Amino acid sequence: xxxxxxxxxxDDLAAWSDWAPFATAAPIAxxxxxxxxxxxxxxxxxxxxxxxxxxxxxxxxxxxxxRRGKGAVSGFGEAALDRALADATFVEEHLDAVRAGHxxxxxxxxxxxxxxxxxxxxxxxxxxxxxxxxxESDAIxxxxxxxxxxxxxxxxxxxxxxxxxxxxxxxxxxxxxNTATVSHLAQEFGLDDRGVRRVLRAGFPDHAKxxxxxxxxxxQIAHVRTxxxxxxxxxx
Numbered sequence: 167x168x169x170x171x172x173x174x175x176x177d178d179l180a181a182w183s184d185w186a187p188f189a190t191a192a193p194i195a196x197x198x199x200x201x202x203x204x205x206x207x208x209x210x211x212x213x214x215x216x217x218x219x220x221x222x223x224x225x226x227x228x229x230x231x232x233r234r235g236k237g238a239v240s241g242f243g244e245a246a247l248d249r250a251l252a253d254a255t256f257v258e259e260h261l262d263a264v265r266a267g268h269x270x271x272x273x274x275x276x277x278x279x280x281x282x283x284x285x286x287x288x289x290x291x292x293x294x295x296x297x298x299x300x301x302e303s304d305a306i307x308x309x310x311x312x313x314x315x316x317x318x319x320x321x322x323x324x325x326x327x328x329x330x331x332x333x334x335x336x337x338x339x340x341x342x343x344n345t346a347t348v349s350h351l352a353q354e355f356g357l358d359d360r361g362v363r364r365v366l367r368a369g370f371p372d373h374a375k376x377x378x379x380x381x382x383x384x385x386q387i388a389h390v391r392t393x394x395x396x397x398x399x400x401x402x
Contacts, residue, residue, distance in 0.1 A: 200301075
């Protein structure tokens with residue numbers, strides 16, 4: 167099955183809404199369970215997600231999390247931020263704001279990442295959360311061979327960022343596995359673990375108090391490195 171055939175197969179799975187820009191469509195999404203798809207403006211489907219009842223807010227409730235920048239470490243919000251942080255222009259624009267004395271919160275970065283990617287969205291409503299899960303699974307199964315961003319589709323989909331760890335001689339080197347910990351980053355920037363945890367707590371306030379941060383996600387690693395690099399630049 168080629169990409170076009172896969173897209174037709176997904177079309178046939180449900181009654182999908184028309185494609186529309188995320189910014190205008192998300193606030194009026196249905197308050198029912200369902201499945202949503204994201205695509206780039208050149209027509210490439212990049213993500214499939216689902217929403218359960220969400221206390222009566224359904225698809226709209228799930229999308230509102232992304233709109234408000236609260237989904238930076240899960241789902242489409244994480245996928246979007248990962249890709250934006252891999253774009254030097256996106257990062258430089260935000261560093262320019264920091265250098266100018268206008269730093270922003272992680273939620274702002276997450277919102278900006280979705281605006282940066284400029285995706286379109288469509289959805290299909292479902293009667294129950296269980297049926298939404300089944301539809302999501304079917305759609306991912308048909309699309310997983312075509313580079314969608316869902317982590318469930320392939321562990322290799324996320325952009326590779328080598329994690330720097332200390333070699334036996336004490337020098338920072340690159341690791342093929344994304345196994346960075348708080349201690350790794352602390353050593354990298356010459357801090358103690360508490361300094362890194364303070365940066366993480368400020369950027370990810372929803373992290374459960376007392377729960378270990380390790381192993382760090384790619385988004386958490388990028389956040390710490392960006393903030394600590396900026397701090398180094400502005401202090402010199």
